[in-house]
Amino acid sequence: TQGAQEASASEMLPLLLLLLWAGALAREWTFQLEGPESLTVQEGLCVLLPCRLPTIYSPWYDYYGYWYLEGADVPVATNDPHKEVQEETRDRFHLLWDLSSKNCSLSIRDARRRDNAAYVLRLKPKWPNFGYPSYKSSKLSVCVMALSHRPSISIPGTLESGCSRTLNCSVPWACEQGTPPIFSWMSAAPTSLGLRTTQSSVLTITPRPQDHSTNLTCQVTFPGVGVTMERTIQLNVSYAPQKVTISIFQGNSTALKILQNTSSLPVLEGQALRLLCDADGNPPAHLSWFQGFPALNATPISNTGVLELSQVGSAEEGGFTCRAQHPLGSLQISLSLFVQWKPEGGVGGVLGAVWGAGTTALVFLCVGFIFRVKTRRKKAAEPVQNMDDVNPIMVSGSRGHQHQFQRSIVSDHPAEADPISGDEQELHYAFLRFHKVQLQEPEVTNTEYAEIKIRK
Numbered sequence: 001t002q003g004a005q006e007a008s009a010s011e012m013l014p015l016l017l018l019l020l021w022a023g024a025l026a027r028e029w030t031f032q033l034e035g036p037e038s039l040t041v042q043e044g045l046c047v048l049l050p051c052r053l054p055t056i057y058s059p060w061y062d063y064y065g066y067w068y069l070e071g072a073d074v075p076v077a078t079n080d081p082h083k084e085v086q087e088e089t090r091d092r093f094h095l096l097w098d099l100s101s102k103n104c105s106l107s108i109r110d111a112r113r114r115d116n117a118a119y120v121l122r123l124k125p126k127w128p129n130f131g132y133p134s135y136k137s138s139k140l141s142v143c144v145m146a147l148s149h150r151p152s153i154s155i156p157g158t159l160e161s162g163c164s165r166t167l168n169c170s171v172p173w174a175c176e177q178g179t180p181p182i183f184s185w186m187s188a189a190p191t192s193l194g195l196r197t198t199q200s201s202v203l204t205i206t207p208r209p210q211d212h213s214t215n216l217t218c219q220v221t222f223p224g225v226g227v228t229m230e231r232t233i234q235l236n237v238s239y240a241p242q243k244v245t246i247s248i249f250q251g252n253s254t255a256l257k258i259l260q261n262t263s264s265l266p267v268l269e270g271q272a273l274r275l276l277c278d279a280d281g282n283p284p285a286h287l288s289w290f291q292g293f294p295a296l297n298a299t300p301i302s303n304t305g306v307l308e309l310s311q312v313g314s315a316e317e318g319g320f321t322c323r324a325q326h327p328l329g330s331l332q333i334s335l336s337l338f339v340q341w342k343p344e345g346g347v348g349g350v351l352g353a354v355w356g357a358g359t360t361a362l363v364f365l366c367v368g369f370i371f372r373v374k375t376r377r378k379k380a381a382e383p384v385q386n387m388d389d390v391n392p393i394m395v396s397g398s399r400g401h402q403h404q405f406q407r408s409i410v411s412d413h414p415a416e417a418d419p420i421s422g423d424e425q426e427l428h429y430a431f432l433r434f435h436k437v438q439l440q441e442p443e444v445t446n447t448e449y450a451e452i453k454i455r456k
Contacts, residue, residue, distance in 0.1 A: 028134045033121070038141040042148060044222035046109040046175030049140050051121055053102035063123045063132075065095055067106045070118040070139055077106055088114070092224075109178040110224030111144045118142075149173045151218045151231040159207050160328070161239035169218035169231070170200040179224035186217040189235065212237035212282050240329030241281035246322060249274035264336045267312045277305040277322035279331065285324035292319050293334060312339055 031054040041047035049067075064080040074086050077093040085093070094107045104121055118139040125132035154168045174181055176198050183201035185191060189211040194202030201218070212235060219230040246258040248265065250273065256265065267273065279285045287305035290298050300323075301307070309316055317339045323332040 028122075028136050030136050030138070032138050033140055036140075037138075038143060040143045040145060041108070041111045042145050043111060043113060044147050044178070044225040044227045045111055045149075045173065046107070046178055047111060047142065049106040049108070049119060049142065051104035051106065051137065053099075053104050053123070054135060062126045064126060065097055065104050066122045066124065067093065067095055068120055068122065070120055076119070107177070108142070109175060110222070111142075112225055113144050115142060115144050147222075147227050147229060150229050151220045153216070153218050153231050153233050159205070159235060159237045161207055161209050161237055164204055164206045166194065167203045167205055167216070168200055169203070169220070171220050171229075172199055174199050174220075174222075179222065182221040182223060184219040184221070186215075186219065187211075187235075188214050189216070207235060207237040209237065209239040209242055209280075209282075211235055212239065236282070238282055238328060240326045241279040241285045241324040241331040244277065244279040244322060244324050244331050244333040246333060246335055247276040247278065249276065258333065258335055261333050263334075264338060266338045266340055267316075269313060269339050269341050271312050273309040273312060273337075275307040275309070275320065275322075275335070277307070277324075277333075279305075279322075279324035281324065281326045281328075283326075285326040285330070288323050288325070290321045290323065293321055294323075312337065314339065 033050070034052050035050045039047055039049065064078060064083075066075040066078045066080065066083065068075050069086075072086075075083060076086050076089040077095040078085060079095050079097045092108060092110050094109075096103050096105045096107055104123075106119060106121070108115060118141045120139050121137035123135035125134070149171070151169050151171050154170070155165065157165065159165055169183060169185070171181060180198050183196060185193070185201070185203050187203075187205065189205050189207045191206075192204045194204055196202065203218075205216075214235055215232050216235055217230055217232040219228060221228040246263075248256045248258065250271070258265075275289070277287050277289065279287060288300035289302035289304075289307040290300050294300075305322070307320065307322075317337055319334050319336045321332055321334045324330060
């Protein structure tokens with residue numbers, strides 16, 4: 001009847017309301033995340049996916065938050081202690097849950113290539129039977145790219161030979177929440193490690209002159225992803241000259257390179273020389289030439305490393321000094337030139353002069369010998385019987401103008417013979433032999449006789 005139908009409808013109303021309420025509970029409400037829809041991060045670094053709880057969620061509601069890969073059933077991060085997360089994301093993905101600030105962001109550190117994905121946040125009540133609804137956020141995409149950042153090396157001041165300096169290698173773009181990077185230094189110079197932080201490493205270096213222009217490398221490895229980046233610089237070491245050299249040019253060729261101080265060099269008169277001075281040192285030393293061995297305040301004859309001597313003569317004989325001046329110290333090297341003079345008048349003139357001198361010497365020798373013979377004759381006790389007791393005197397002039405004299409004088413004990421009258425004249429003969437010097441002609445020997453009379 002009609003009364004029975006009304007009673008039945010009234011009984012069904014609570015059931016219908018219950019079903020409607022259950023449907024409302026089963027429904028998942030959605031909300032929009034504030035901020036960008038996608039984020040980019042480099043491999044090995046950190047990224048934060050921003051999230052703010054919706055305003056419909058009151059702070060006194062007790063909910064759990066779950067971040068999921070889109071379409072996955074196992075969360076990558078949650079604040080629910082009873083819920084397992086993916087092994088791949090454990091300890092790298094963290095839900096930053098703070099009801100007072102309505103913060104529900106996702107922090108990712110040591111980002112990897114396979115973290116490329118879209119992520120969603122779900123909010124579920126701790127006690128579903130209380131009739132609280134669930135919430136689902138809009139998706140947020142993450143793009144992981146290859147690491148392109150490199151370390152930075154800073155050098156305070158200037159590197160000087162023998163002076164210690166502190167170098168700093170830093171990675172300010174690395175996140176402090178990530179796995180600490182490993183720093184490695186490589187250098188040929190003497191070094192020692194200093195303090196190290198999550199984002200920097202300190203190195204003390206004491207460079208030497210030979211370390212100039214050598215490489216120094218800082219290498220940073222991110223163990224969380226197995227990626228290594230490095231930075232290499234060339235050391236610019238200031239040092240005083242260590243070596244000065246002089247190169248001597250004759251024409252277009254290098255005749256000699258002088259490496260030692262106070263070296264000597266013979267040079268033919270009239271020869272043209274080009275002296276090139278070279279020195280090491282950084283920055284380059286100022287080169288200048290001086291004549292002689294100068295004092296510190298001497299005036300140079302050339303303010304460059306090149307000295308041109310167009311015609312070497314007596315004015316150029318002596319020392320020349322190249323000085324390398326540098327703010328950290330100076331060095332110099334000296335060279336002595338000895339001029340070899342050309343003979344004047346040619347070969348013929350030289351030979352003629354020698355021949356004239358030789359002839360004059362022979363004449364004087366002959367006159368002196370004759371005078372000596374006459375003196376001895378006057379002192380002789382017995383007269384000479386015949387000319388057999390007279391020996392010749394021969395004077396020879398060789399090509400080398402070296403004079404050889406052969407003489408035989410009357411014996412101090414003459415043989416017994418009849419005395420010669422006072423009117424007799426005693427004859428002596430002297431033979432002079434001259435070897436004439438003629439250019440490229442056979443030697444001709446002339447013999448001349450001189451009769452010497454001695455009166456008793």
